[in-house]
Amino acid sequence: MTLELSNCTYGYRRWKTPVLRDFSYALPEGLTVLLGPNGAGKSTLLKLAASVNRPQQGRVTLDGAPAGTPEYRQAVAWMPQDIVPMPTLTAREYVAYIGWLKGMNRAEAWQQARRALGRVNLADQAGTRTNRLSGGQLRRVGVAGALVHGARVLLLDEPTAGMDPYQRRVFRDILRSLTGDVRVLLSTHDVADLAEEADHVTVVYGGSVLHHGNTDSFLTHTPPGTLEGRAAEAAYTALLRDRGVAA
Ligand SMILES: Nc1ncnc2c1ncn2[C@@H]1O[C@H](COP(=O)(O)OP(=O)(O)OP(=O)(O)O)[C@@H](O)[C@H]1O
Numbered sequence: 570m571t572l573e574l575s576n577c578t579y580g581y582r583r584w585k586t587p588v589l590r591d592f593s594y595a596l597p598e599g600l601t602v603l604l605g606p607n608g609a610g611k612s613t614l615l616k617l618a619a620s621v622n623r624p625q626q627g628r629v630t631l632d633g634a635p636a637g638t639p640e641y642r643q644a645v646a647w648m649p650q651d652i653v654p655m656p657t658l659t660a661r662e663y664v665a666y667i668g669w670l671k672g673m674n675r676a677e678a679w680q681q682a683r684r685a686l687g688r689v690n691l692a693d694q695a696g697t698r699t700n701r702l703s704g705g706q707l708r709r710v711g712v713a714g715a716l717v718h719g720a721r722v723l724l725l726d727e728p729t730a731g732m733d734p735y736q737r738r739v740f741r742d743i744l745r746s747l748t749g750d751v752r753v754l755l756s757t758h759d760v761a762d763l764a765e766e767a768d769h770v771t772v773v774y775g776g777s778v779l780h781h782g783n784t785d786s787f788l789t790h791t792p793p794g795t796l797e798g799r800a801a802e803a804a805y806t807a808l809l810r811d812r813g814v815a816a
Pocket residue numbers: 581582588605606607608609610611612613614650
C-alpha cells in the first residue's frame with residue numbers, strides 16, 4: 570500500500586510562490602515523523618495527502634488510485650492541526666460524526682466512537698460537549714477521530730501538542746498498538762519525544778525534503794558528546810545547521 574505525491578505543486582495564493590513545488594514523496598511503512606521549522610510546509614503536505622487540498626499540478630495517489638475518491642477517503646485519516654470544537658456535539662457525537670463522514674453506518678460509527686475514545690483515555694468525557702473540553706482533551710478527541718474508522722493511513726498534524734506528559738505516553742502506546750500495515754505520517758515539534766520511536770524521519774524545509782531516511786540514518790547527525798535522551802533533538806538541529814538552515 571503506497572501513498573504517493575508525484576510532482577505536486579501547491580500554493581495558497583496564485584500570485585505567491587507555491588509552498589510546495591514539484592514535490593514528490595512516498596510514505597514508507599510504519600511510523601514516519603515529519604519534522605521541519607515553522608512554515609516549512611508540513612501541514613500543507615499533510616492536507617494534500619489527506620485530499621483536503623488538491624495540488625494545482627501533480628498527482629496524489631494510494632496504490633495508484635487518485636485522491637478524493639470515497640475509497641481514498643475511507644482508507645486515509647487526517648487529524649488537523651487545529652481541532653475546531655462543535656458546541657452542539659459531545660465528544661462521542663463528534664467522533665461518530667467523523668466515522669459517518671468516512672462511510673460508516675450510524676450504529677457502527679456510534680459504537681466505534683466509544684471504543685476510539687476509550688483508546689485515548691476519554692471514555693469518561695464521551696458525553697461532554699466539545700467546547701467544554703480542554704485543549705489537550707480536544708486533541709485527544711482529534712486522535713480518536715483519526716482512529717474511529719480503521720484507516721490504513723493516519724496523517725496526524727501535531728497530535729501531541731498541548732498533551733500532558735502522561736497523555737503523550739498514552740498516545741505513543743496507541744501508535745505502538747497499531748497492527749497490520751497501517752502507515753502513519755505524523756508532524757511534530759516534540760522532536761525528542763517521538764523521533765527516536767519512529768521507523769523513518771522526514772525533514773522538510775522551504776517546501777522540499779531536506780532529509781528522508783530511517784531513524785538510524787537521521788540519528789547519525791547527532792554530534793558526539795550529546796547527552797542521552799537528547800540525540801534526536803541534537804541530530805535535528807545539526808542537520809538543519811549543516812544544510813545552512815537558520816531555523
Ligand atoms: N490558509 C493559508 N493561506 C495562506 N497561506 C498559508 C495558509 N496556510 C499556510 N500558509 C503558508 O504556507 C506556508 C507553509 O505553511 P504550513 O502550515 O504548511 O507549515 P508548517 O510546516 O506546518 O508550519 P508550523 O510548524 O508552523 O505548523 C507558510 O508560509 C504559511 O504562511
